[in-house]
Amino acid sequence: MILVPGGRGQLGHDLAALSADVHAASSAELDVTAVTADDVRGYSAVINCAAYTAVDAAETDEDRAFAVNAVGPGLLARACATAGTPLIHVSTDYVFPGDGTRPYEPTDDVGPKSAYGRTKLEGERRVLEEGGWVVRTSWVYGANGSNFVKTMAALESSRPSVSVVDDQRGAPTWSHDLAAGLLELAAVLPSTRLLHAAGGGETTWFGLAQAVFEELGADPARVTPCTTADFPRPAPRPAYSVLSGAAWVAAGLRPLPHWRSALTAAFRAGVVAPRA
Ligand SMILES: NC(=O)c1ccc[n+]([C@@H]2O[C@H](COP(=O)([O-])OP(=O)(O)OC[C@H]3O[C@@H](n4cnc5c(N)ncnc54)[C@H](OP(=O)(O)O)[C@@H]3O)[C@@H](O)[C@H]2O)c1
Incomplete structure:
Protein backbone atom coordinates (compact mmCIF):
# COMPACT_ATOMS: atom_id res chain seq x y z
CA MET A 1 0.00 0.00 0.00
CA ILE A 2 1.27 3.46 -0.98
CA LEU A 3 0.58 6.41 1.34
CA VAL A 4 -0.31 9.72 -0.34
CA PRO A 5 -0.24 12.77 1.97
CA GLY A 6 -2.18 15.62 0.38
CA GLY A 7 -4.34 12.88 -1.08
CA ARG A 8 -7.43 15.06 -1.58
CA GLY A 9 -5.71 17.51 -3.92
CA GLN A 10 -5.61 17.43 -7.69
CA LEU A 11 -2.77 14.93 -8.07
CA GLY A 12 -3.58 12.88 -4.97
CA HIS A 13 -7.08 12.36 -6.24
CA ASP A 14 -5.82 10.88 -9.51
CA LEU A 15 -3.33 8.63 -7.73
CA ALA A 16 -6.19 7.20 -5.69
CA ALA A 17 -8.34 6.84 -8.80
CA LEU A 18 -5.60 4.90 -10.60
CA SER A 19 -4.77 2.34 -7.97
CA ALA A 20 -6.61 0.51 -5.22
CA ASP A 21 -3.18 0.16 -3.63
CA VAL A 22 -3.13 3.86 -2.70
CA HIS A 23 -4.18 5.31 0.63
CA ALA A 24 -4.92 8.98 -0.09
CA ALA A 25 -4.79 10.82 3.24
CA SER A 26 -6.53 14.15 3.73
CA SER A 27 -4.67 17.01 5.43
CA ALA A 28 -6.87 16.43 8.50
CA GLU A 29 -5.83 12.78 8.67
CA LEU A 30 -2.14 13.41 8.05
CA ASP A 31 -0.57 16.85 8.52
CA VAL A 32 2.90 16.74 6.98
CA THR A 33 4.10 19.42 9.38
CA ALA A 34 3.57 16.97 12.26
CA VAL A 35 4.37 13.60 10.65
CA THR A 36 6.31 10.87 12.46
CA ALA A 37 7.87 7.56 11.47
CA ASP A 38 4.83 5.73 12.87
CA ASP A 39 2.65 7.46 10.24
CA VAL A 40 4.67 6.02 7.33
CA ARG A 41 5.84 2.67 8.68
CA GLY A 42 4.58 -0.41 6.85
CA TYR A 43 3.80 1.34 3.55
CA SER A 44 5.63 0.23 0.38
CA ALA A 45 6.20 3.90 -0.52
CA VAL A 46 5.03 7.44 0.22
CA ILE A 47 4.16 9.81 -2.64
CA ASN A 48 3.93 13.29 -1.16
CA CYS A 49 1.28 15.46 -2.83
CA ALA A 54 -1.30 29.23 -3.75
CA VAL A 55 1.56 30.85 -5.66
CA ASP A 56 0.44 34.48 -5.26
CA ALA A 57 -0.70 34.12 -1.62
CA ALA A 58 2.73 32.66 -0.75
CA GLU A 59 4.31 36.06 -1.45
CA THR A 60 2.70 37.43 1.73
CA ASP A 61 2.37 34.11 3.58
CA GLU A 62 5.84 32.65 3.09
CA ASP A 63 6.08 31.30 6.64
CA ARG A 64 3.04 29.08 6.13
CA ALA A 65 4.21 28.09 2.65
CA PHE A 66 7.62 27.22 4.11
CA ALA A 67 6.02 25.07 6.82
CA VAL A 68 4.08 22.97 4.28
CA ASN A 69 6.55 23.01 1.36
CA ALA A 70 9.87 22.77 3.20
CA VAL A 71 9.48 21.78 6.88
CA GLY A 72 6.79 19.16 6.11
CA PRO A 73 8.75 17.37 3.36
CA GLY A 74 11.82 17.44 5.59
CA LEU A 75 9.93 15.79 8.46
CA LEU A 76 8.37 13.31 6.05
CA ALA A 77 11.78 12.46 4.60
CA ARG A 78 13.23 11.91 8.05
CA ALA A 79 10.22 9.79 9.05
CA CYS A 80 10.55 7.70 5.88
CA ALA A 81 14.30 7.25 6.36
CA THR A 82 13.68 6.09 9.94
CA ALA A 83 10.90 3.70 8.91
CA GLY A 84 12.72 2.43 5.81
CA THR A 85 9.91 3.63 3.52
CA PRO A 86 10.85 5.11 0.11
CA LEU A 87 9.63 8.70 -0.33
CA ILE A 88 8.72 10.31 -3.65
CA ASP A 93 9.26 24.19 -12.43
CA TYR A 94 9.15 27.32 -10.21
CA VAL A 95 12.50 26.32 -8.68
CA PHE A 96 14.10 27.55 -11.92
CA PRO A 97 14.66 31.21 -12.75
CA GLY A 98 12.53 30.81 -15.87
CA ASP A 99 14.86 32.49 -18.31
CA GLY A 100 15.97 29.30 -20.07
CA THR A 101 16.09 28.82 -23.83
CA ARG A 102 15.99 25.00 -23.89
CA PRO A 103 14.21 22.48 -21.65
CA TYR A 104 15.61 22.45 -18.11
CA GLU A 105 17.51 19.33 -17.04
CA PRO A 106 17.29 18.29 -13.36
CA THR A 107 20.97 19.19 -12.97
CA ASP A 108 20.57 22.75 -14.32
CA ASP A 109 21.09 25.67 -11.96
CA VAL A 110 18.05 26.58 -9.90
CA GLY A 111 17.12 30.10 -8.85
CA PRO A 112 13.50 30.60 -7.85
CA LYS A 113 11.98 34.05 -8.34
CA SER A 114 8.95 33.57 -6.06
CA ALA A 115 8.28 32.69 -2.42
CA TYR A 116 6.50 29.52 -3.58
CA GLY A 117 9.55 28.50 -5.62
CA ARG A 118 11.93 29.19 -2.74
CA THR A 119 9.90 27.09 -0.31
CA LYS A 120 9.57 24.22 -2.79
CA LEU A 121 13.31 24.28 -3.47
CA GLU A 122 14.08 23.96 0.23
CA GLY A 123 11.64 21.04 0.41
CA GLU A 124 13.52 19.33 -2.41
CA ARG A 125 16.83 19.85 -0.65
CA ARG A 126 15.56 18.30 2.58
CA VAL A 127 14.06 15.28 0.79
CA LEU A 128 17.21 14.59 -1.26
CA GLU A 129 19.36 14.92 1.87
CA GLU A 130 17.42 12.04 3.46
CA GLY A 131 17.66 9.84 0.35
CA GLY A 132 14.21 10.48 -1.14
CA TRP A 133 13.19 10.97 -4.77
CA VAL A 134 12.10 14.37 -6.11
CA VAL A 135 9.96 14.76 -9.23
CA ARG A 136 9.46 18.24 -10.67
CA THR A 137 6.42 18.85 -12.82
CA SER A 138 4.64 21.81 -14.42
CA TRP A 139 1.25 23.31 -15.32
CA VAL A 140 -0.81 20.54 -13.71
CA TYR A 141 -4.54 20.21 -14.40
CA GLY A 142 -7.01 17.52 -13.43
CA ALA A 143 -10.66 16.86 -12.72
CA ASN A 144 -10.33 17.51 -9.00
CA GLY A 145 -9.46 21.09 -8.13
CA SER A 146 -9.15 24.52 -9.70
CA ASN A 147 -6.82 24.89 -12.64
CA PHE A 148 -6.24 26.82 -15.85
CA VAL A 149 -8.01 24.30 -18.10
CA LYS A 150 -11.20 24.44 -16.05
CA THR A 151 -10.99 28.23 -15.80
CA MET A 152 -10.71 28.56 -19.59
CA ALA A 153 -13.64 26.18 -20.09
CA ALA A 154 -15.74 28.30 -17.72
CA LEU A 155 -14.73 31.51 -19.52
CA GLU A 156 -15.58 29.97 -22.90
CA SER A 157 -19.17 29.59 -21.79
CA SER A 158 -19.45 33.03 -20.19
CA ARG A 159 -17.47 35.46 -22.40
CA PRO A 160 -17.30 36.25 -26.10
CA SER A 161 -13.50 36.41 -26.01
CA VAL A 162 -10.66 35.90 -23.57
CA SER A 163 -7.18 37.41 -23.48
CA VAL A 164 -4.38 35.04 -22.40
CA VAL A 165 -0.62 35.52 -21.96
CA ASP A 166 1.48 34.31 -24.86
CA ASP A 167 4.97 35.03 -23.52
CA GLN A 168 5.26 32.27 -20.90
CA ARG A 169 6.29 28.86 -22.24
CA GLY A 170 5.85 25.58 -20.40
CA ALA A 171 4.39 22.09 -20.64
CA PRO A 172 0.85 21.32 -19.48
CA THR A 173 0.60 18.08 -17.51
CA TRP A 174 -2.58 16.07 -16.97
CA SER A 175 -2.55 14.94 -13.35
CA HIS A 176 -3.74 11.49 -14.45
CA ASP A 177 -0.59 11.01 -16.60
CA LEU A 178 1.67 12.30 -13.84
CA ALA A 179 -0.02 10.00 -11.32
CA ALA A 180 0.62 7.00 -13.60
CA GLY A 181 4.25 8.06 -13.94
CA LEU A 182 4.68 8.39 -10.19
CA LEU A 183 3.25 4.92 -9.62
CA GLU A 184 5.72 3.57 -12.18
CA LEU A 185 8.53 5.40 -10.41
CA ALA A 186 7.45 3.91 -7.07
CA ALA A 187 7.72 0.44 -8.62
CA VAL A 188 11.13 1.05 -10.22
CA LEU A 189 12.86 3.36 -7.68
CA PRO A 190 15.78 4.18 -10.00
CA SER A 191 19.18 5.24 -8.76
CA THR A 192 18.65 8.80 -10.08
CA ARG A 193 16.89 10.74 -7.32
CA LEU A 194 16.06 14.06 -9.01
CA LEU A 195 13.80 13.81 -12.06
CA HIS A 196 11.43 15.79 -14.25
CA ALA A 197 8.01 14.51 -15.37
CA ALA A 198 5.73 16.77 -17.41
CA GLY A 199 3.63 16.53 -20.51
CA GLY A 200 5.61 16.24 -23.77
CA GLY A 201 6.18 19.24 -26.05
CA GLU A 202 5.63 22.82 -25.02
CA THR A 203 3.26 25.72 -25.53
CA THR A 204 2.18 29.02 -23.98
CA TRP A 205 -0.87 29.68 -21.81
CA PHE A 206 -2.41 31.22 -24.93
CA GLY A 207 -1.72 28.00 -26.86
CA LEU A 208 -3.24 25.93 -24.09
CA ALA A 209 -6.32 28.16 -23.93
CA GLN A 210 -6.83 27.83 -27.69
CA ALA A 211 -6.54 24.04 -27.36
CA VAL A 212 -9.19 24.06 -24.61
CA PHE A 213 -11.53 25.98 -26.91
CA GLU A 214 -10.83 23.44 -29.68
CA GLU A 215 -11.70 20.58 -27.32
CA LEU A 216 -14.96 22.34 -26.47
CA GLY A 217 -15.81 22.74 -30.16
CA ALA A 218 -15.52 26.52 -29.81
CA ASP A 219 -13.69 28.91 -32.14
CA PRO A 220 -10.05 29.22 -30.90
CA ALA A 221 -9.90 32.67 -32.52
CA ARG A 222 -11.99 33.85 -29.54
CA VAL A 223 -8.75 33.54 -27.53
CA THR A 224 -6.45 36.51 -28.11
CA PRO A 225 -2.79 36.78 -27.07
CA CYS A 226 -1.48 39.30 -24.55
CA THR A 227 1.70 39.73 -22.53
CA THR A 228 2.64 39.09 -18.92
CA ALA A 229 2.92 42.85 -18.43
CA ASP A 230 -0.80 43.14 -19.26
CA PHE A 231 -1.67 41.01 -16.23
CA PRO A 232 0.61 41.89 -13.30
CA ARG A 233 0.49 39.25 -10.53
CA PRO A 234 1.94 39.32 -6.98
CA ALA A 235 4.33 36.42 -7.75
CA PRO A 236 6.54 36.58 -10.84
CA ARG A 237 5.87 33.79 -13.37
CA PRO A 238 8.72 32.00 -15.19
CA ALA A 239 8.89 33.12 -18.84
CA TYR A 240 10.29 29.73 -19.83
CA SER A 241 9.96 26.65 -17.65
CA VAL A 242 9.85 23.65 -19.96
CA LEU A 243 11.22 20.60 -18.13
CA SER A 244 13.29 18.02 -20.00
CA GLY A 245 12.14 14.42 -19.55
CA ALA A 246 15.50 12.99 -20.70
CA ALA A 247 16.60 11.90 -17.21
CA TRP A 248 13.18 10.31 -16.61
CA VAL A 249 13.52 8.20 -19.77
CA ALA A 250 17.17 7.40 -19.01
CA ALA A 251 15.97 6.06 -15.64
CA GLY A 252 13.88 3.50 -17.55
CA LEU A 253 10.53 5.24 -17.12
CA ARG A 254 7.94 5.83 -19.84
CA PRO A 255 7.71 9.44 -21.04
CA LEU A 256 4.46 11.22 -20.25
CA PRO A 257 2.21 11.72 -23.32
CA HIS A 258 2.48 14.90 -25.40
CA TRP A 259 0.47 17.72 -23.79
CA ARG A 260 -1.88 18.11 -26.75
CA SER A 261 -2.95 14.46 -27.03
CA ALA A 262 -3.15 14.37 -23.22
CA LEU A 263 -5.62 17.27 -23.31
CA THR A 264 -7.85 15.39 -25.73
CA ALA A 265 -7.68 12.30 -23.52
CA ALA A 266 -8.44 14.42 -20.46
CA PHE A 267 -11.54 15.91 -22.07
CA ARG A 268 -12.70 12.42 -23.09
CA ALA A 269 -12.22 11.37 -19.47
CA GLY A 270 -14.35 14.29 -18.29
CA VAL A 271 -11.73 16.64 -16.86
CA VAL A 272 -14.25 19.40 -17.47
CA ALA A 273 -17.81 18.55 -16.48
CA PRO A 274 -20.11 18.56 -19.52
CA ARG A 275 -22.48 21.49 -19.76
CA ALA A 276 -26.03 20.92 -18.64
N1 LIG B 1 -0.86 22.56 -9.70
C1 LIG B 1 0.21 22.83 -10.47
O1 LIG B 1 0.10 23.47 -11.54
C2 LIG B 1 1.56 22.32 -10.08
C3 LIG B 1 2.66 22.62 -10.91
C4 LIG B 1 3.92 22.15 -10.54
C5 LIG B 1 4.07 21.40 -9.39
N2 LIG B 1 2.99 21.14 -8.61
C6 LIG B 1 3.19 20.36 -7.40
O2 LIG B 1 2.42 19.17 -7.52
C7 LIG B 1 2.02 18.73 -6.23
C8 LIG B 1 0.52 18.45 -6.22
O3 LIG B 1 -0.14 19.65 -6.59
P1 LIG B 1 -1.72 19.72 -6.71
O4 LIG B 1 -2.02 20.54 -7.91
O5 LIG B 1 -2.31 18.36 -6.54
O6 LIG B 1 -2.02 20.61 -5.41
P2 LIG B 1 -3.40 20.83 -4.63
O7 LIG B 1 -4.55 20.41 -5.48
O8 LIG B 1 -3.34 22.24 -4.12
O9 LIG B 1 -3.32 19.81 -3.42
C9 LIG B 1 -2.45 20.02 -2.35
C10 LIG B 1 -3.00 19.27 -1.17
O10 LIG B 1 -2.10 19.44 -0.09
C11 LIG B 1 -2.88 19.45 1.08
N3 LIG B 1 -2.15 20.06 2.20
C12 LIG B 1 -1.91 21.37 2.43
N4 LIG B 1 -1.23 21.51 3.59
C13 LIG B 1 -1.06 20.26 4.09
C14 LIG B 1 -0.44 19.74 5.25
N5 LIG B 1 0.15 20.55 6.16
N6 LIG B 1 -0.45 18.41 5.45
C15 LIG B 1 -1.03 17.57 4.55
N7 LIG B 1 -1.65 18.01 3.44
C16 LIG B 1 -1.65 19.33 3.21
C17 LIG B 1 -4.13 20.24 0.71
O11 LIG B 1 -5.16 19.91 1.58
P3 LIG B 1 -6.13 21.06 2.17
O12 LIG B 1 -6.87 21.59 0.97
O13 LIG B 1 -6.99 20.33 3.12
O14 LIG B 1 -5.24 22.09 2.78
C18 LIG B 1 -4.37 19.74 -0.70
O15 LIG B 1 -5.27 18.66 -0.72
C19 LIG B 1 2.49 19.81 -5.26
O16 LIG B 1 3.72 19.42 -4.70
C20 LIG B 1 2.71 21.02 -6.13
O17 LIG B 1 3.68 21.89 -5.58
C21 LIG B 1 1.73 21.58 -8.93
Missing part, protein backbone atom coordinates in the same frame (compact mmCIF):
# COMPACT_ATOMS: atom_id res chain seq x y z
CA ALA A 50 0.79 17.77 0.14
CA ALA A 51 1.74 21.33 -0.71
CA TYR A 52 0.94 24.99 -0.26
CA THR A 53 0.16 25.71 -3.92
CA HIS A 89 8.17 14.05 -3.35
CA VAL A 90 6.56 16.25 -6.01
CA SER A 91 8.10 19.61 -6.84
CA THR A 92 7.81 22.33 -9.44
